[in-house]
Amino acid sequence: MRVIFLGAPGTGKGTQAVWLSEKFAIPQISTGDILRKAVAEGTELGKAADAIMKSGGLVSDELIVALVRERLEQPDCRPGFILDGFPRTIAQGESLDLMLGREKAIQSVLFFEVSEAEIVTRLTSRRTCSGCARNYNMISDPPPASGLCDSCGGRIIQRPDDSEETVRKRLQVYEEKTAPLKEFYNEQKKLYILRAEQPVERVREELVTLLSGL
Ligand code: AP5
Numbered sequence: 001m002r003v004i005f006l007g008a009p010g011t012g013k014g015t016q017a018v019w020l021s022e023k024f025a026i027p028q029i030s031t032g033d034i035l036r037k038a039v040a041e042g043t044e045l046g047k048a049a050d051a052i053m054k055s056g057g058l059v060s061d062e063l064i065v066a067l068v069r070e071r072l073e074q075p076d077c078r079p080g081f082i083l084d085g086f087p088r089t090i091a092q093g094e095s096l097d098l099m100l101g102r103e104k105a106i107q108s109v110l111f112f113e114v115s116e117a118e119i120v121t122r123l124t125s126r127r128t129c130s131g132c133a134r135n136y137n138m139i140s141d142p143p144p145a146s147g148l149c150d151s152c153g154g155r156i157i158q159r160p161d162d163s164e165e166t167v168r169k170r171l172q173v174y175e176e177k178t179a180p181l182k183e184f185y186n187e188q189k190k191l192y193i194l195r196a197e198q199p200v201e202r203v204r205e206e207l208v209t210l211l212s213g214l
Contacts, residue, residue, distance in 0.1 A: 001026060001080035001211070002104065004087070006181060007112030008174045009167065010123035012196050014135060016112075016207055017084040026080040029071055031064055031088075033133050040130075054160050056169035058088060058177060065095045072099065088178045093185075108214050109185040110207065112196040116171060123167045129154045140200070 001024060005013040014030060021028035035053060038046035045067065049059045068086055071077070083106075087093040100106065114122075125138040131154020136143035143149070143156045161170065185191040192210055196203050 001082075002100070002107050003080075003211075004083045004106055004109040004185075005085075005112065006109050006178075006185070006191075007196065008114065008116075008119055008178075009170045010119040010126070011112035011114040012122075012200070012203060013084050013112055015200060016196075016203060017082045018134075019204060020207065021082055024080070026082060027074075027076050028082045028084055029068065029077075029086065030084040031068065031086040032084075034067060034071070035059060036133065054166070056161055056166040056173060058173060061089055061091045061095070064088075065092060065099075068092075068096070069099055087181060090180055090184055093181055106190060108192055108211070109181075109190045110192050110194045110210065111182060111185075112194050114197045118197050119171065120164065120167055123162050124164050126159065126162055127156050128159050130157050131155070 005017055007013055014028075014032075017028040017030065020026075035045070035049045039050045039053070040046070045063065048063060052059050064086065068083075072081065083096075087096050097105070121139070122137065125140075127136040127138060127143050128134070129136075129149035129152060131149055132152040134149055134151050135141075136156060147156050148154065149156055160166070182191060192214075194203065194206060194210060198206070
């Protein structure tokens with residue numbers, strides 16, 4: 001299985017990708033998670049990405065494409081992978097096509113459809129573990145009262161880019177740079193719409209139904 005989860009920020013891509021990755025034993029490749037780890041470790045990549053991520057902008061195509069190329073060469077990607085948050089520009093989509101070639105081409109692109117009002121609610125109420133990156137939500141999936149993650153014991157925080165102002169900026173950037181990928185994959189006849197504005201379990205069921213019909 002070689003799939004892309006496409007959609008605006010906060011549409012539930014990460015939530016479903018973590019689950020699907022465990023179910024099918026294939027890696028979830030989240031460019032956001034890789035970048036946040038690099039920022040936390042203070043690497044060169046992290047230094048280049050930090051301010052851009054905090055402002056809600058996009059990290060350069062060159063850096064991101066190099067990072068994904070290196071990740072896809074790892075042996076655990078051979079049986080398949082879920083790309084979560086990549087590609088985010090047409091240039092990244094074109095680079096991915098070249099990288100994979102015909103034999104290993106992406107099979108399907110699932111577009112997570114959620115209204116803007118729901119996205120803003122989900123993101124401003126999201127909380128994230130600073131240790132293992134697990135997501136919680138003050139409304140739909142509250143974190144433990146201790147403020148510590150019940151998976152790894154890490155401290156639960158609010159991501160700096162989850163303030164309402166930055167969420168609105170991210171949505172603007174999404175419309176401008178990422179939304180055109182819908183048509184890009186529609187033309188390749190790989191695009192499937194997932195009704196993601198439903199409870200997590202319902203979205204999960206629809207996801208499985210969609211994937212098993214492909
Ligand atoms: P990234 O980490 O990829 O952020 P994003 O795409 O903005 O996605 P999110 O993680 O915000 O949302 P999600 O769709 O995964 O939703 P989630 O499942 O968490 O990127 C961060 C930054 O890194 C970017 O802004 C950019 O700067 C940089 N970057 C990353 N990739 C890049 C690239 N390719 N090129 C350039 N720059 C790049 O769910 C959200 C919340 O809702 C959670 O609290 C969850 O519990 C809850 N929730 C989930 N599903 C449901 C549901 N069905 N009902 C109710 N609540 C739900």
